[in-house]
Amino acid sequence: MNHDGEGVGRVEGFTLFIPGALPGEKVRVKVLKTKKQYGYAKLLEVVEPSADRVAPPCAIYDKCGGCQLQHLSYAGQLAWKRQHVIDALERIGKLPVAGAASAAPREGGVAAATGAAAPAPDAAAAPSTDARPGGAPATERAIVVRPTLGMDEPWRYRNKAQVPVGVTDGGLVGGFYARGSHRIVDMETCLIQHESNDDVVARVKSIARRLGISAYNEETGQGLLRHVVVKVGFRTGEMMLVLVTNGSKIPHEDEWISAIQREIPAVVSICQNINTRQTNVIFGDTTRVLWGREVIYDYIGDVKFAISARSFYQVNPVQTEVLYGKTVEYASLTGQETVIDAYCGIGTISLFLAQHAKRVYGVEIVKEAIEDARVNAELNGMHHVTFEVGASEDVIPQWKEQSIEADVIVVDPPRKGCDPRLLETILEMKPERVVYVSCNPATLARDLRILEDGGYRTIEVQPVDMFPHTTHIENVALLVRSDTGI
Numbered sequence: 001m002n003h004d005g006e007g008v009g010r011v012e013g014f015t016l017f018i019p020g021a022l023p024g025e026k027v028r029v030k031v032l033k034t035k036k037q038y039g040y041a042k043l044l045e046v047v048e049p050s051a052d053r054v055a056p057p058c059a060i061y062d063k064c065g066g067c068q069l070q071h072l073s074y075a076g077q078l079a080w081k082r083q084h085v086i087d088a089l090e091r092i093g094k095l096p097v098a099g100a101a102s103a104a105p106r107e108g109g110v111a112a113a114t115g116a117a118a119p120a121p122d123a124a125a126a127p128s129t130d131a132r133p134g135g136a137p138a139t140e141r142a143i144v145v146r147p148t149l150g151m152d153e154p155w156r157y158r159n160k161a162q163v164p165v166g167v168t169d170g171g172l173v174g175g176f177y178a179r180g181s182h183r184i185v186d187m188e189t190c191l192i193q194h195e196s197n198d199d200v201v202a203r204v205k206s207i208a209r210r211l212g213i214s215a216y217n218e219e220t221g222q223g224l225l226r227h228v229v230v231k232v233g234f235r236t237g238e239m240m241l242v243l244v245t246n247g248s249k250i251p252h253e254d255e256w257i258s259a260i261q262r263e264i265p266a267v268v269s270i271c272q273n274i275n276t277r278q279t280n281v282i283f284g285d286t287t288r289v290l291w292g293r294e295v296i297y298d299y300i301g302d303v304k305f306a307i308s309a310r311s312f313y314q315v316n317p318v319q320t321e322v323l324y325g326k327t328v329e330y331a332s333l334t335g336q337e338t339v340i341d342a343y344c345g346i347g348t349i350s351l352f353l354a355q356h357a358k359r360v361y362g363v364e365i366v367k368e369a370i371e372d373a374r375v376n377a378e379l380n381g382m383h384h385v386t387f388e389v390g391a392s393e394d395v396i397p398q399w400k401e402q403s404i405e406a407d408v409i410v411v412d413p414p415r416k417g418c419d420p421r422l423l424e425t426i427l428e429m430k431p432e433r434v435v436y437v438s439c440n441p442a443t444l445a446r447d448l449r450i451l452e453d454g455g456y457r458t459i460e461v462q463p464v465d466m467f468p469h470t471t472h473i474e475n476v477a478l479l480v481r482s483d484t485g486i
């Protein structure tokens with residue numbers, strides 16, 4: 001499978017990409033398009049299925065673009081994600097990865113840690129160039145890639161729904177864009193969405209139909225309701241509803257509010273976001289509270305967060321706790337350390353780390369995110385955390401000039417990875433540990449190579465499944481300065 005989750009098959013040596021086909025399967029396909037070296041094909045029939053093939057539980061899986069891996073067992077997904085990381089480390093980073101046995105979980109791994117089925121053995125996956133018979137590590141320096149930490153219950157994990165609204169012959173619909181198009185298909189339920197979000201979306205659509213609210217038409221730019229956005233705090237149960245509208249006036253506004261209050265008591269905040277631009281960007285610049293609070297609250301671990309209509313918050317809170325827990329474990333804090341959190345967003349990792357550190361500095365490029373981070377620090381009474389707006393590659397060198405010394409630097413960059421100037425600064429600041437949180441194995445592998453060449457050693461990489469049934473892969477990697485002797 002390639003990184004998009006498409007099966008990669010061969011016909012007499014010619015490569016075909018086949019969405020829906022799994023490794024090890026024999027399939028009958030229709031070739032749709034060919035290039036010189038490869039082509040694309042449509043799956044017609046699975047002649048010999050993989051042992052990992054399962055029936056996708058979602059009725060609209062083949063139409064909706066949201067999930068890509070529902071036809072692969074969950075254990076198979078976790079194994080594929082881990083192998084993908086190993087491949088990136090080896091091929092892009094040219095980094096040695098420990099063989100099967102040495103990469104086995106030290107503390108019980110996926111099965112013990114999450115209750116999910118253990119991933120397929122490495123032997124079943126693409127061979128690692130460093131694997132040795134018997135599973136011995138290739139070299140002493142080989143990186144341990146741990147089994148992907150999956151979910152006990154890998155469904156209904158999303159705390160946020162963003163549902164586009166449109167119009168068909170049958171009236172107002174809200175659901176998802178049909179694969180590869182901008183046609184909105186009505187949807188009753190989404191199996192990776194929290195049930196309460198599904199419920200609120202369904203009720204909002206029905207209230208809108210009852211009140212005769214018009215749906216936005218992307219082509220003409222006419223119609224009012226564009227998106228229904230719903231957020232739920234998994235721990236608090238509090239819900240926020242945001243109506244994204246093409247214009248400021250909502251007809252029957254009072255009736256809307258009383259219907260929602262009556263039908264969905266968990267909603268403590270109803271907001272309107274106004275977006276009159278003809279764009280597929282969901283939100284406009286203006287948000288106002290129609291009723292209730294400006295924020296809902298939720299917890300990750302013991303840290304409390306205020307979530308506003310526009311603030312970024314991780315969408316899978318259960319796995320976020322796992323990811324951040326691993327980040328704290330790798331940071332190995334005793335309470336005496338100074339930690340820098342680069343690309344800190346609303347300060348979630350910073351505040352998590354701050355529970356165990358003497359001082360934390362967070363830096364993030366989006367001003368509003370830093371405002372949220374400061375509110376959240378205050379909310380948790382954490383006065384030893386400093387947040388600054390700016391590019392990590394500009395701000396951290398300034399901190400260095402101010403003689404701020406970090407024992408640990410945590411980075412959590414966007415998909416494109418760390419800016420080279422930041423990596424240079426890390427090498428100059430020489431923290432004992434670097435903890436790299438990544439949503440892109442390719443740029444992770446590239447950056448680990450740079451840090452290794454500059455005097456760091458990657459000890460371990462832990463894939464965490466933040467988005468079951470999709471091809472997204474999150475990792476946290478631990479690097480230590482080579483001269484520490486760890």
Ligand SMILES: C[S@@+](CC[C@H](N)C(=O)[O-])C[C@H]1O[C@@H](n2cnc3c(N)ncnc32)[C@H](O)[C@@H]1O
Nearest residue numbers: 343344345348364365366390391392412413414
């Ligand atoms: C993957 S998110 C991580 C957010 C946060 N650590 C979390 O766990 O929620 C990456 C963040 O980096 C920010 N960002 C992008 N480029 C940046 C830069 N050059 N310097 C600082 N922050 C940046 C983005 O706005 C985004 O909030």
